[in-house]
Amino acid sequence: MDTNAVRTHGIGELLALARERAVPVVGGIPDAALAAPTPCAEYDVRALVDHLFQVIVQFQRLAAKEASDFGETAGVVAEDPGWRERFAREADRLVAAWSAPGAEEGTTGGMDMPARLVGSMALLDLTVHVWDLARATGQDFPGADEAVVAELAGAVDQLAPTARKMGVFGEPVPEGAGASAFERLLARTGRDPHWE
Numbered sequence: 001m002d003t004n005a006v007r008t009h010g011i012g013e014l015l016a017l018a019r020e021r022a023v024p025v026v027g028g029i030p031d032a033a034l035a036a037p038t039p040c041a042e043y044d045v046r047a048l049v050d051h052l053f054q055v056i057v058q059f060q061r062l063a064a065k066e067a068s069d070f071g072e073t074a075g076v077v078a079e080d081p082g083w084r085e086r087f088a089r090e091a092d093r094l095v096a097a098w099s100a101p102g103a104e105e106g107t108t109g110g111m112d113m114p115a116r117l118v119g120s121m122a123l124l125d126l127t128v129h130v131w132d133l134a135r136a137t138g139q140d141f142p143g144a145d146e147a148v149v150a151e152l153a154g155a156v157d158q159l160a161p162t163a164r165k166m167g168v169f170g171e172p173v174p175e176g177a178g179a180s181a182f183e184r185l186l187a188r189t190g191r192d193p194h195w196e
Contacts, residue, residue, distance in 0.1 A: 009147045009151065010099065011103070011104055011116060011119030011122075011123065011151075012095055012097075012098040012099025012100075012103065012119075014123050014145075014147060014148050015094055015095045015099075015119070015122065015123055016095045016099075017144075017145045017147065018123055018126040018127050018130070018144065018145075018148055019092070019094070019095055019126065021130060021144070022087075022126050022127075022130040023087065023091055025130050025133055025134045025137075025139055026049065026052070026084055026087045026088075026130070026133065027084045027085075027087075027088070028137070028139050029045060029049065029084070029133060029139075030137065033045050033137045033138075034046040034049075034077065036137065038135070038136040039131075039132045039191050039195040040129065040132045040191075043132075045133060045136050045137060046077050048129060048132060048133060048136075049076070049077050049087075049133065050073045050075055050076050051073055051129070052125065052126070052129050052133075053073075053076045053083075053087065054070065054073045055122060055125045055126070056090045056093075056094045056122070056125075056126065057090055058070055059118070059119070060090075060094050060097040062108045062109050062115075062118050062119075063094075063097035063100065063103040063108070063115075064097060064100070064103070065106070065108050067110075068109065091126070098122070103115065103119065104119060117158060120151055120152065120155035121155065123148065123151060123152060123155070124156070124189075127144050127148060127152060128152075128186065128189055128191070131186065135195050135196070143180060143182040143183075144185075146181070149181045149182050149185055150181075152185055153184075156185065156188050156189065160188065163189075164190075169188075169189045169190050170189070170190020170191070172187055172188050172190060173187045173190060173192050173193075174187065175187040175193065176194070179193065
């Protein structure tokens with residue numbers, strides 16, 4: 001991996017690329033699909049959308065070096081009939097938070113992790129969980145931008161051992177011949193890139 005190429009993109013810029021793909025997918029989720037299973041086995045569509053809300057709000061706080069709370073997930077989908085539009089607004093705030101001067105510098109979070117790696121965790125969720133939602137609801141997802149995949153490949157390298165111990169990533173699955181870089185990334189997080 002060409003680290004220099006990756007570092008030409010700030011996390012805020014990469015999140016903006018992911019946001020462009022995420023908002024239409026979340027906006028296209030029909031109410032009838034909210035109970036459907038997803039490739040992220042512990043979540044149905046509703047629970048995964050609620051989890052994604054938690055992620056994009058808490059990672060806004062982490063960008064500002066504030067305390068975060070990943071405890072109980074709020075039931076945004078059940079509580080707010082405008083949750084699709086709210087998702088778009090919160091995703092905009094996430095991009096803005098990680099685009100702010102100093103967001104990528106130093107450490108952040110309860111584990112004092114490098115801020116850029118923490119930002120990459122938000123990018124990973126905004127990319128991979130949106131793929132989960134697209135697959136679960138029969139929507140097209142063209143993959144992620146090359147720069148996003150490059151950033152995430154490095155982040156997964158760093159995060160995978162701990163993430164697997166904590167049950168955040170599953171064991172890697174076979175990628176299949178001719179897999180794209182994005183499909184290889186999905187497989188490394190324990191997802192079947194051909195899940196249906």
